[in-house]
Amino acid sequence: MKARVIYLALSSLCIAGVAGTAQAEDYYSSQNPGGGYTSSASASSGYYSSSSDHHKEYKKERDKVSISVNLPFRQDTYIVSKHGRPHHYRGPEWVGMYSGLPLPSHAVVGGGQSFPPASLFVCRGNYRGGVHPGKLYKGRCNIGWGGNEIVLSHYEVLTSRRPLTWVSASFGRIPAGAIQGGYQHDGPLFVCQADYHGGTHIGKVVGQNCNFGWGGREITIPYYNVLVG
Numbered sequence: 025m026k027a028r029v030i031y032l033a034l035s036s037l038c039i040a041g042v043a044g045t046a047q048a049e050d051y052y053s054s055q056n057p058g059g060g061y062t063s064s065a066s067a068s069s070g071y072y073s074s075s076s077d078h079h080k081e082y083k084k085e086r087d088k089v090s091i092s093v094n095l096p097f098r099q100d101t102y103i104v105s106k107h108g109r110p111h112h113y114r115g116p117e118w119v120g121m122y123s124g125l126p127l128p129s130h131a132v133v134g135g136g137q138s139f140p141p142a143s144l145f146v147c148r149g150n151y152r153g154g155v156h157p158g159k160l161y162k163g164r165c166n167i168g169w170g171g172n173e174i175v176l177s178h179y180e181v182l183t184s185r186r187p188l189t190w191v192s193a194s195f196g197r198i199p200a201g202a203i204q205g206g207y208q209h210d211g212p213l214f215v216c217q218a219d220y221h222g223g224t225h226i227g228k229v230v231g232q233n234c235n236f237g238w239g240g241r242e243i244t245i246p247y248y249n250v251l252v253g
Contacts, residue, residue, distance in 0.1 A: 116188065116203055116253050118148065118180040123163045130183040134190075134215070134251065135159060137223030146215055146226055146251070148206050149176035157205030157215045158237060159226040166237040168227055168244075173237030182215070190217060190249035196232040201252040218245035 119128045127145065135144040147165035148157045151174055158167035158176075165179035182205070191199040198214055205215040205228060216234035217226050220243055227236025227243075234248035 115186070116182055116184045119183050121147075121179055121181050123177040125163075127160075128181055128183050130185055131160075132182045132184055132188060132251075134182075134226040135217050135224035137225075139222070144224070144226055146182040146205070147179045148182070149174075149179035151176065154208035155206030155213070156208070157213055157226065157228045168235040168237040168242030171242050173240050173242060175237075184253065189252045191252045193229075193250045194247045196229065197250075198229060199250050199252055203251045203253045205251075215251040216248045217251070218243075218248040220245060 116132070119131075121128070132146045133143050134146040136142060137144065142161060145160040146157065147160040148155055149165045149167060150156075151167065151169055156167040156169060156174075158165050158179075160166075160179070160181060165176045167174050167176065182203075188203070191202075193199055193216075202214045204212045206213040213228040213230070215226065216229045216236075217224050218234040218236065219225075220236075220238060225236045225238055225243070227234050229235075229248070229250065230244075233244035233246050235242055235244050237243070
């Protein structure tokens, strides 16, 4: 009799150790609002698990062999990255670069020019106490500052796993959801693009204009698009 009591106690402990699995025989499972889940086996076997209070109840043990199964992922399940963000919803990120490194994956194209033909990517760089958005051209980040075009060898490139949008704006207007590309002493700087001399160039919204570097000078255009994420 004593041996039978010990056997039953050990059996109960083994059953209690399978949290996260369900007794399966054409079962289904559903998530509880308070945590854990219940399954179709609950009515007959009394299986219930709650992750919120770590409490388990076993109303009745079925007198038959049961198996443990891993619950399958739903099709819309996503994996959270080490930064705490789901991979397929990951938003814009800035990747540190310097001249000579290959372009990172998912770099955001923000413009282009016809002569010489080139795609222009969104970049930003540190200069005179601020961080300024600009265009990546020939392995360097070109920005506009103080009336001049500044060329930086150390910079960051904007990347995004999901599509971004360029929204039409003008005369200093910043649309909702605009991506902040940097800052200077008097506030944030948002990424913009504007047409000039047969190309589309990337810069920063300053005051009423989109400012960018071109031909050694800082160009200011009042009609532009703002990058929105």
